Amino acid sequence: MENQFMEKVFTDENLKKYSKDVVEAFSTTGIDNMNFDVFKTKETQVLEEIRTDALGGQYKFIRYKEKLILKGRNSIPRCISIPTLKDKVCLKATLETLKEYFPECKSTLLPQECIKEIKSKIDSKKYDYFIKLDISNFYGDIKHYKLMMMLRDRIKDEIFLDLIEQAIINPIYPDKSKSISGVPQGLAISNILAQIYMTEFDEKFKNNPDVFCIRYVDDILVLCSSANKSEVLEDLNFELKRNHLLSLNRKKFMSSLLINPSTEKSTETSFSFLGYKIQKINGGKTLFTIKDSNKVKIENRLILLINQLKMDNVNRKAIIFELNLIITGSINSKLSGDSDSVKRYGWLFFYSQITDESVFYKLDALVKKRIKESLSPDLAEDILKEIKKFSKAFFEIKYNLKEINYIFKPDEFSLEDKKQFLENIFNVNTDFLSGYQIDREFKNRIFGKIKKNEVSLLQGIS
Numbered sequence: 001m002e003n004q005f006m007e008k009v010f011t012d013e014n015l016k017k018y019s020k021d022v023v024e025a026f027s028t029t030g031i032d033n034m035n036f037d038v039f040k041t042k043e044t045q046v047l048e049e050i051r052t053d054a055l056g057g058q059y060k061f062i063r064y065k066e067k068l069i070l071k072g073r074n075s076i077p078r079c080i081s082i083p084t085l086k087d088k089v090c091l092k093a094t095l096e097t098l099k100e101y102f103p104e105c106k107s108t109l110l111p112q113e114c115i116k117e118i119k120s121k122i123d124s125k126k127y128d129y130f131i132k133l134d135i136s137n138f139y140g141d142i143k144h145y146k147l148m149m150m151l152r153d154r155i156k157d158e159i160f161l162d163l164i165e166q167a168i169i170n171p172i173y174p175d176k177s178k179s180i181s182g183v184p185q186g187l188a189i190s191n192i193l194a195q196i197y198m199t200e201f202d203e204k205f206k207n208n209p210d211v212f213c214i215r216y217v218d219d220i221l222v223l224c225s226s227a228n229k230s231e232v233l234e235d236l237n238f239e240l241k242r243n244h245l246l247s248l249n250r251k252k253f254m255s256s257l258l259i260n261p262s263t264e265k266s267t268e269t270s271f272s273f274l275g276y277k278i279q280k281i282n283g284g285k286t287l288f289t290i291k292d293s294n295k296v297k298i299e300n301r302l303i304l305l306i307n308q309l310k311m312d313n314v315n316r317k318a319i320i321f322e323l324n325l326i327i328t329g330s331i332n333s334k335l336s337g338d339s340d341s342v343k344r345y346g347w348l349f350f351y352s353q354i355t356d357e358s359v360f361y362k363l364d365a366l367v368k369k370r371i372k373e374s375l376s377p378d379l380a381e382d383i384l385k386e387i388k389k390f391s392k393a394f395f396e397i398k399y400n401l402k403e404i405n406y407i408f409k410p411d412e413f414s415l416e417d418k419k420q421f422l423e424n425i426f427n428v429n430t431d432f433l434s435g436y437q438i439d440r441e442f443k444n445r446i447f448g449k450i451k452k453n454e455v456s457l458l459q460g461i462s
Contacts, residue, residue, distance in 0.1 A: 030084030
């Protein structure tokens with residue numbers, strides 16, 4: 001029964017579900033250019049090919065399409081691999097099979113959950129020193145032979161192991177040579193494979209009572225005693241460089257005292273981690289706020305949209321909707337392909353651990369000021385009545401999340417709600433659209449924007 005998990009996961013019923021999860025109207029096509037409409041006409045045949053070829057050890061991935069995401073003018077772009085829609089479904093099934101073998105790696109803490117843990121540990125004053133590390137080219141430097149060796153410790157199904165290996169060595173177009181190292185970013189299995197690769201590192205420091213270590217992908221923060229900082233740093237370097245064959249980004253290395261041992265008072269140290277700025281202030285209190293560069297980024301996005309409101313022949317309702325979506329975020333089914341799971345998306349959910357609430361009032365003031373400056377008094381007054389507030393949304397998220405109605409919840413829209421929304425906000429003529437077409441148009445416009453906002457937000461972590 002070596003392939004029992006593959007047979008359990010790669011069923012007709014499951015593949016249909018995975019297809020529904022990952023193949024959406026706004027899905028990016030792979031190099032075969034098979035779009036959503038074409039895929040749907042061939043879905044039964046495609047899913048049968050996936051099942052037969054995967055279980056028979058004959059599945060072949062098509063070269064990935066390359067998508068470059070800019071991180072900043074001084075940074076190398078992040079390379080994302082885009083699989084074909086058929087390969088997306090196969091990779092989703094591969095992910096679900098990996099979860100059966102490695103249930104402890106199937107989910108990771110969200111950035112805001114990591115910050116919550118850090119906040120608790122710093123406030124305990126158990127540690128007086130911190131070390132911040134960043135792994136260079138994390139996904140690109142994962143060694144195939146070491147990863148496959150770790151997988152083989154638990155997986156005995158050679159067909160499944162070969163499927164995983166074929167997925168990670170598959171080249172990115174126009175390359176034809178198979179990759180010799182690295183896990184392509186953007187695949188359904190990328191994160192769980194990276195998590196498996198770092199399991200030994202995480203476990204070692206998790207079980208060390210003298211340190212607190214938290215890792216989010218390639219960002220690592222360690223809290224320890226200044227008395228044993230050298231030993232801790234030596235252990236970190238050994239594990240990352242010698243045991244995991246990874247390199248550190250020296251430019252992003254940082255370490256310092258949190259508490260002065262001689263006076264037992266907090267230092268004025270500040271550092272950023274996962275998009276947050278962590279700063280010690282008078283009285284020993286720790287202030288958690290937004291990283292300066294990320295604050296500028298959100299301000300620029302708001303200003304850019306507000307400036308569009310003054311243009312002639314512009315759809316102001318669509319712009320107001322987009323502004324409100326940035327301000328409040330949304331609660332809806334996961335965009336990553338799991339229709340049974342609900343996630344909270346958006347800027348405020350990401351920064352829910354902020355203790356500097358003045359940030360939200362300043363952003364509200366910025367929006368109000370810019371709208372009044374850009375538009376006539378009457379038009380500005382009308383638009384401001386429709387614009388939501390960061391401060392109110394944050395309060396609702398903190399204290400009234402279960403009954404909240406202030407946040408956008410697209411999953412709760414009926415077909416008639418979707419029809420009215422498309423007509424009123426985007427001026428879409430729905431008179432000749434079927435229910436399926438209305439649903440597709442709604443998802444294409446709404447979830448596409450939510451996904452775009454999330455990508456923009458996550459780019460500000462490192």
